[in-house]
Amino acid sequence: MSKRRTPPPPPTVPEQMPPPRSRYNRPRRIFSGWGLIIGLIIGVGVGLVYTWAISPVIEVSTDPWQLRPDDRARYIVAVTLSFSYDGNLNRAVERLLALQPRGEQQRDIFQDVADTTCQLATTGYVNSNSGLRAIRSMMTFYQLQGRTGCADTLVPAGDMQPTAVMQIDLPTPTLAPPASKTPTPISAPNASPTPAFIIVPTSVPQRDFVLANVATFCDSEISGIIEVYVQDFGGTGIPGQAVRVRWDGGENTFFTGLKPERGPAYADFQMDEGRGYVIDMPGRSDPSADSLVATPCSTETGERAITSYRAVFLPAS
Amino acid sequence: MIRFVISLAIGLAVGLLIGLYLGWVQFPVEYVNSPASDLSLRHKDDYAVMIASGFLQDGDLEAAVDRLRLIGVENIPTFVQETAERYITNSREVSDIRVLVALATAMDRLTPIMEPYRQVSLP
Numbered sequence: 001m002s003k004r005r006t007p008p009p010p011p012t013v014p015e016q017m018p019p020p021r022s023r024y025n026r027p028r029r030i031f032s033g034w035g036l037i038i039g040l041i042i043g044v045g046v047g048l049v050y051t052w053a054i055s056p057v058i059e060v061s062t063d064p065w066q067l068r069p070d071d072r073a074r075y076i077v078a079v080t081l082s083f084s085y086d087g088n089l090n091r092a093v094e095r096l097l098a099l100q101p102r103g104e105q106q107r108d109i110f111q112d113v114a115d116t117t118c119q120l121a122t123t124g125y126v127n128s129n130s131g132l133r134a135i136r137s138m139m140t141f142y143q144l145q146g147r148t149g150c151a152d153t154l155v156p157a158g159d160m161q162p163t164a165v166m167q168i169d170l171p172t173p174t175l176a177p178p179a180s181k182t183p184t185p186i187s188a189p190n191a192s193p194t195p196a197f198i199i200v201p202t203s204v205p206q207r208d209f210v211l212a213n214v215a216t217f218c219d220s221e222i223s224g225i226i227e228v229y230v231q232d233f234g235g236t237g238i239p240g241q242a243v244r245v246r247w248d249g250g251e252n253t254f255f256t257g258l259k260p261e262r263g264p265a266y267a268d269f270q271m272d273e274g275r276g277y278v279i280d281m282p283g284r285s286d287p288s289a290d291s292l293v294a295t296p297c298s299t300e301t302g303e304r305a306i307t308s309y310r311a312v313f314l315p316a317s
Numbered sequence: 318m319i320r321f322v323i324s325l326a327i328g329l330a331v332g333l334l335i336g337l338y339l340g341w342v343q344f345p346v347e348y349v350n351s352p353a354s355d356l357s358l359r360h361k362d363d364y365a366v367m368i369a370s371g372f373l374q375d376g377d378l379e380a381a382v383d384r385l386r387l388i389g390v391e392n393i394p395t396f397v398q399e400t401a402e403r404y405i406t407n408s409r410e411v412s413d414i415r416v417l418v419a420l421a422t423a424m425d426r427l428t429p430i431m432e433p434y435r436q437v438s439l440p
Contacts, residue, residue, distance in 0.1 A: 032324035039328015040335070047336015056346035061357030071353035074387050078364055081371030086412065095363070101349075130380030137374075248412060291374070 064098045072099060073116045077134045080113065084137040086248060087276025087293035092141070114142040114149030121151040144216075144295045144307060209285040212314040216307050218297035224273060224306030226292055229265040230256045230281070230313045237265025241313075244282045245269050253282065273306050281313055354389025361388045365400050366413045369420035378423050398426040405430055 051057075064075055076099065083092040096109040117138040125131040135155050142149065209230065230241040239257025256267040271277060276291030288311070297307045340346075348355075356364065365385065372381040382393055390396040401417035404410075411434070418434040421427060427435065 030320075031327065032321040035321040035324025036328040039325040039330075040332035041328075043329040043332020043334070044336040044339070045332075046329075047333045047338075048340045049336075051337055051340020052346055057341055062348065062351040062355040062360075063357065064360055066347065066349050066351045067353055067356075068350040071351075071387060074384065075353065075364065078367035078371065078384065081374060082367035085370035085374040085416070095367070098360075102347075128380075130375070130377050130383070133375050133377070133380075134371075137371075 064095075065101050067099070073120055075099060076113055076116050077120070077138065080138040080141040081134060083141055083293070084291060085276065087274060087291055087295070089274050089293075089295050108147075110142050110145040110147045111149075113138055114147045114151070117142065118150035118154070121154040126155060140290065140293075144293065144297065146298065207285050207316045209281050209313040210316045211279070211285060211288050211311060213310075213312045214288065214290075214292065215310045217310065218299050218305050218307055220299050220301075220303040220305040222308050224271040224294045225308040226269040226271060226277065226279060227308065227310045228256065228267045228269070228279065228313065229263075229311070230267075231265050233315055237263050239264035241267075241284075242282055243267050243269075243313075244280055246278045246280075246287070247275050271306065279311060285313060285316075352389070353387045356388055361390070362400050362403070364388055365397060365420075366416060369397070369416040372420050372423065373416055381420060381423075394421070394424040394426045397421045397424055398428065401426075401431055401434075402428065405434065 064072070067075060076096070079092050079095045082095075083089065093109065096113065099112075100107055100109065117135060120126070120131075120138075121135055126135050132155070135151060139149075139151055139155065143152075226245065228243045230238045230243070232238055237256065239255075241256045242253050243256065244251060244253045252269065254267050254269060257264040259266055259268070262268075269277075269279075271292070271294035273294050273296065276293045278287045278291055280287040292309045292311075293307070295307050297305055299305055353364075364387075368381050368384045371384070372378060385393045385396070397417065398421050401414065401421045404414045404417055414434045418427070418431040421431060422435060
């Protein structure tokens with residue numbers, strides 16, 4: 001048989017009962033929990049007020065997105081100017097993204113450029129040649145991406161004439177001295193005749209051809225091509241004309257008429273995406289004023305392609 | 318009561334430290350509407366590269382200088398020279414170095430270290 005231990009009966013005498021739990025007989029902790037919590041809250045609050053309002057961090061390295069609107073617009077100008085030189089779209093996009101306020105990364109950066117261009121075009125910024133050039137570089141940038149803005153109607157299209165003044169020192173013909181009043185002695189009959197001094201007038205060098213037109217188009221089958229046509233006054237193609245394409249770090253020369261199926265005036269060149277090109281007829285025309293930039297584009301059917309160009313050279317006069 | 322006051326003081330001290338850390342390090346004040354003169358040196362350098370590229374595009378030195386005034390440097394030619402030399406020293410992108418050297422050359426600030434990066438501009 002097993003013995004079962006029975007619990008002792010509960011005390012019935014008050015002296016034997018444990019004292020009731022109360023705040024006076026609980027074991028005392030070292031810290032007051034409420035005191036710590038209240039102190040922490042107040043301390044954090046005071047610390048934040050001090051660091052945000054009284055003694056904030058001194059700004060020494062502002063990022064582009066923190067710029068005020070005017071300076072931000074000038075920064076965008078710099079981005080598009082750089083793009084017009086190197087044609088590096090990825091880099092331009094990176095720079096424009098750095099201008100986007102935090103939390104607004106979904107904004108259309110290209111439309112943002114169009115809006116900024118519109119804003120600048122309505123100010124005195126376009127009154128100078130440099131400002132006008134900058135506006136046009138911005139317009140080219142966003143138009144290549146299929147965006148539009150009010151600057152399209154405010155700023156007239158057309159190539160800018162270079163503002164640099166080219167000074168050409170022409171040789172000045174020396175005038176013959178005025179006739180003296182002293183009678184010229186009669187020369188001896190056998191004197192040798194003085195050879196005649198012929199002055200050949202020097203003229204300003206003329207260019208044979210000018211880049212009459214550059215048009216862009218977007219075609220997935222003809223993607224990233226520079227099509228060049230060299231024509232005479234009557235629109236007839238001239239074969240065998242050298243056309244040069246230059247880019248950052250290289251150049252290539254090709255000739256018209258090598259693709260008879262496209263006519264004697266025709267020549268073409270395949271561009272690399274993201275690169276900017278300058279074309280000319282070496283020694284016979286000035287280089288194109290603006291780079292032909294191989295930027296991505298979308299065709300009418302929504303296919304992705306690279307912008308192509310159609311350039312026409314015509315006789316200068 | 319004394320226990321509460323001591324706890325409050327300790328909480329205040331710890332909370333203050335936490336608040337200072339949060340306000341100065343973790344979530345510092347971020348300014349907006351800042352002038353371009355406050356741009357970090359990295360972005361000022363990048364801006365100079367962009368303006369130098371624009372200069373090579375249009376050849377307008379006066380416009381380039383005017384655009385560089387935006388970032389508030391005291392001596393623009395010196396800034397361009399130092400930026401070009403810093404890019405060379407730090408082995409940055411050669412294309413960036415070239416445009417900076419071209420602008421420095423136009424400002425008559427070509428130094429021997431830049432000479433290898435000097436390029437003949439397009440006619």
